[in-house]
Amino acid sequence: xxxxxxxxxxxxxxxxxxxxxxxxxxxxxxxxxxxxxxxxxxxxxxxxxxxxxxxxxxxxxxxxxxxxxxxxxxxxxxxxxxxxxxxxxxxxxxxxxxxxxxxxxxxxxxxxxxxxxxxxxxxxxxxxxxxxxxxxxxxxxxxxxxxxxxxxxxxxxxxxxxxxxxxxxxxxxxxxxxxxxxxxxxxxxxxxxxxxxxxxxxxxxxxxxxxxxxxxxxxxxxxxxxxxxxxxxxxxxxxxxxxxxxxxxxxxxxxxxxxxxxxxxxxxxxxxxxxxxxxxxxxxxxxxxxxxxxxxxxxxxxxxxxxxxxxxxxxxxxxxxxxxxxxxxxxxxxxxxxxxxxxxxxxxxxxxxxxxxxxxxxxxxxxxxxxxxxxxxxxxxxxxxxxxxxxxxxxxxxxxxxxxxxxxxxxxxxxxxxxxxxxxxxxxxxxxxxxxxxxxxxxxxxxxxxxxxx
Amino acid sequence: xxxxxxxxxxxxxxxxxxxxxxxxxxxxxxxxxxxxxxxxxxxxxxxxxxxxxxxxxxxxxxxxxxxxxxxxxxxxxxxxxxxxxxxxxxxxxxxxxxxxxxxxxxxxxxxxxxxxxxxxxxxxxxxxxxxxxxxxxxxxxxxxxxxxxxxxxxxxxxxxxxxxxxxxxxxxxxxxxxxxxxxxxxxxxxxxxxxxxxxxxxxxxxxxxxxxxxxxxxxxxxxxxxxxxxxxxxxxxxxxxxxxxxxxxxxxxxxxxxxxxxxxxxxxxxxxxxxxxxxxxx
Numbered sequence: 001x002x003x004x005x006x007x008x009x010x011x012x013x014x015x016x017x018x019x020x021x022x023x024x025x026x027x028x029x030x031x032x033x034x035x036x037x038x039x040x041x042x043x044x045x046x047x048x049x050x051x052x053x054x055x056x057x058x059x060x061x062x063x064x065x066x067x068x069x070x071x072x073x074x075x076x077x078x079x080x081x082x083x084x085x086x087x088x089x090x091x092x093x094x095x096x097x098x099x100x101x102x103x104x105x106x107x108x109x110x111x112x113x114x115x116x117x118x119x120x121x122x123x124x125x126x127x128x129x130x131x132x133x134x135x136x137x138x139x140x141x142x143x144x145x146x147x148x149x150x151x152x153x154x155x156x157x158x159x160x161x162x163x164x165x166x167x168x169x170x171x172x173x174x175x176x177x178x179x180x181x182x183x184x185x186x187x188x189x190x191x192x193x194x195x196x197x198x199x200x201x202x203x204x205x206x207x208x209x210x211x212x213x214x215x216x217x218x219x220x221x222x223x224x225x226x227x228x229x230x231x232x233x234x235x236x237x238x239x240x241x242x243x244x245x246x247x248x249x250x251x252x253x254x255x256x257x258x259x260x261x262x263x264x265x266x267x268x269x270x271x272x273x274x275x276x277x278x279x280x281x282x283x284x285x286x287x288x289x290x291x292x293x294x295x296x297x298x299x300x301x302x303x304x305x306x307x308x309x310x311x312x313x314x315x316x317x318x319x320x321x322x323x324x325x326x327x328x329x330x331x332x333x334x335x336x337x338x339x340x341x342x343x344x345x346x347x348x349x350x351x352x353x354x355x356x357x358x359x360x361x362x363x364x365x366x367x368x369x370x371x372x373x374x375x376x377x378x379x380x381x382x383x384x385x386x387x388x389x390x391x392x393x394x395x396x397x398x399x400x401x402x403x404x405x406x407x408x409x410x411x412x413x414x415x416x417x418x419x420x421x422x423x424x425x426x427x428x429x430x431x432x433x434x435x436x437x438x439x440x441x442x443x444x445x446x447x448x449x450x451x452x453x454x
Numbered sequence: 455x456x457x458x459x460x461x462x463x464x465x466x467x468x469x470x471x472x473x474x475x476x477x478x479x480x481x482x483x484x485x486x487x488x489x490x491x492x493x494x495x496x497x498x499x500x501x502x503x504x505x506x507x508x509x510x511x512x513x514x515x516x517x518x519x520x521x522x523x524x525x526x527x528x529x530x531x532x533x534x535x536x537x538x539x540x541x542x543x544x545x546x547x548x549x550x551x552x553x554x555x556x557x558x559x560x561x562x563x564x565x566x567x568x569x570x571x572x573x574x575x576x577x578x579x580x581x582x583x584x585x586x587x588x589x590x591x592x593x594x595x596x597x598x599x600x601x602x603x604x605x606x607x608x609x610x611x612x613x614x615x616x617x618x619x620x621x622x623x624x625x626x627x628x629x630x631x632x633x634x635x636x637x638x639x640x641x642x643x644x645x646x647x648x649x650x651x652x653x654x655x656x657x658x659x660x661x662x663x664x665x666x667x668x669x670x671x672x673x674x675x676x677x678x679x680x681x682x683x684x685x686x687x688x689x690x691x692x693x694x695x696x697x698x699x700x701x702x703x704x705x706x707x708x709x710x711x712x713x714x715x716x717x718x719x720x721x722x723x724x725x726x727x728x729x730x731x732x733x734x735x736x
Contacts, residue, residue, distance in 0.1 A: 025691035256582035376670040
């Protein structure tokens with residue numbers, strides 16, 4: 001039993017040590033470098049080509065290609081979290097003791113040993129001196145006065161809670177890590193493309209592998225892209241409508257840096273593109289001589305009316321073989337093998353505009369935009385923002401604040417009052433030194449007669 | 455006068471200041487050092503004016519934005535921040551022996567910005583991703599932080615130059631005798647790191663909030679983000695080591711130099727050697 005508790009003790013000790021924190025800072029920094037040198041989320045083939053089989057095997061083994069989500073990186077982050085919690089809890093009692101330390105009784109010998117100490121003589125009776133001092137100190141510090149046998153004693157202090165600043169910084173870090181965890185468990189990130197005038201009610205998560213119903217529909221009413229005279233893009237803008245159970249509930253514009261949030265789901269302008277629409281085809285069967293006109297939506301299979309033949313426009317290209325725009329069309333005719341061909345849009349007479357026995361002519365074609373939206377739900381974001389604020393504010397307090405204390409002893413002396421004072425600051429000794437000297441002078445100035453030793 | 459002309463002029467003002475500070479320091483001519491301080495304040499003033507003129511110019515071109523949007527403008531602001539922070543330190547602590555590093559750095563940065571053919575100094579309109587109020591807060595805080603780290607690095611180098619730790623208070627003669635005491639260097643190094651750390655933290659946070667409103671992701675392990683975190687971790691290590699483990703002097707000097715190396719890599723290395731979201735900052 002004893003043996004066991006020693007091991008736990010030792011584990012606890014090392015988890016609570018600042019040495020471990022320093023090690024983890026260094027280790028996280030050093031390993032993070034690796035992930036910036038090896039491209040993240042590359043494919044196995046890319047890595048084999050780039051690094052060869054041996055290095056690739058190491059990369060695979062240590063998850064270097066998705067390093068920041070690897071088990072060992074998470075272990076490091078987890079260790080830092082545990083270290084931060086344990087360390088803070090172990091040090092907190094000491095800090096709380098220091099917060100209360102001002103109340104203890106002080107004797108002249110201890111005051112003399114302080115780095116900042118002084119003696120002042122005031123030619124004023126004890127009771128009056130106490131009143132003068134209480135007024136002076138009360139303007140600058142929060143004071144506690146206590147009557148002693150031979151006089152008065154006081155503790156004047158300021159910035160007491162700066163000692164707690166560091167704990168709130170750490171709490172802020174925990175909020176941030178916790179918020180990230182909440183987001184990764186209860187949130188999602190997805191993507192959706194919507195053609196102009198098109199409506200979608202589901203988005204795709206994880207590289208288009210999984211569709212997620214939104215619970216409402218979003219329609220892209222208009223997509224606009226503006227350019228500067230230089231040709232650089234000026235603005236991407238999607239005007240969208242949110243439709244819930246057939247009712248239009250909201251209309252808004254989504255711009256870069258100006259997303260739209262509806263029911264906790266946020267849409268961000270991410271990409272755009274154009275695709276063909278209003279495709280009108282003339283299809284003529286060479287054998288029968290029959291010709292038909294039909295409208296074919298992009299990437300949707302349609303039946304050629306009056307036949308059992310199917311047709312789909314699979315792709316569009318701006319320029320095929322220097323002959324201008326073309327549509328890639330596939331046809332599956334009854335009793336025949338499916339076939340496909342690029343059909344030139346601008347050159348209807350081109351002899352290659354045929355799929356098997358079908359001569360295809362493009363009679364109408366429009367280009368319309370589609371917008372690409374990043375879709376996100378992250379219930380952890382407010383926890384993270386709270387963590388950011390907490391961390392920043394308390395960092396200011398922790399790094400720039402200091403707990404300054406001045407102890408005073410007032411004694412009756414011949415012809416007046418003898419005042420001994422000593423001061424201590426938790427940080428910024430030099431600055432406090434100036435503050436202490438000023439205070440000593442001001443106390444001396446309470447009367448004309450002054451005797452100061454710093 | 456156009457802003458680029460004014461800013462290239464500032465380059466030479468800093469050169470003069472750096473040389474005057476250097477000679478004044480090495481040959482103990484306090485007149486020169488005092489003159490150098492005046493020249494530096496003049497430089498900072500002209501430099502600030504140059505940035506303001508550039509801001510106005512961008513409005514005249516019809517797409518006004520703060521001069522903090524591309525590589526050139528970030529170099530210019532960074533150099534300004536270094537000199538400003540140095541001069542504030544000088545005004546507060548009254549020692550002019552620490553000026554050579556920050557002023558030379560400012561001179562080199564401005565020379566690179568103004569005269570390198572690889573740095574585009576034309577005012578360009580903002581691409582949609584940069585059109586955000588967070589841009590100003592993010593760039594200003596990051597570069598003020600970097601500037602604090604730069605000054606701390608200069609102090610670290612001086613600290614190491616001052617000689618071995620065995621006799622820190624007996625610097626002997628020569629250049630080492632002209633370097634302020636190790637206590638002062640140590641204290642100022644710490645002050646600048648604290649300032650830099652605070653500002654870098656604000657910079658990372660504003661960047662993160664901005665990324666969340668632009669792309670819906672407050673952290674995506676983009677190389678720039680990751681390197682800023684690496685830098686932050688190095689300085690977090692420095693502060694913990696000093697405040698809790700009692701590290702002082704040479705150790706802190708080394709960490710502050712390494713930290714500034716990380717700053718440089720975050721700023722330049724990531725742009726030139728790696729790829730990522732901040733690629734427009736080329």
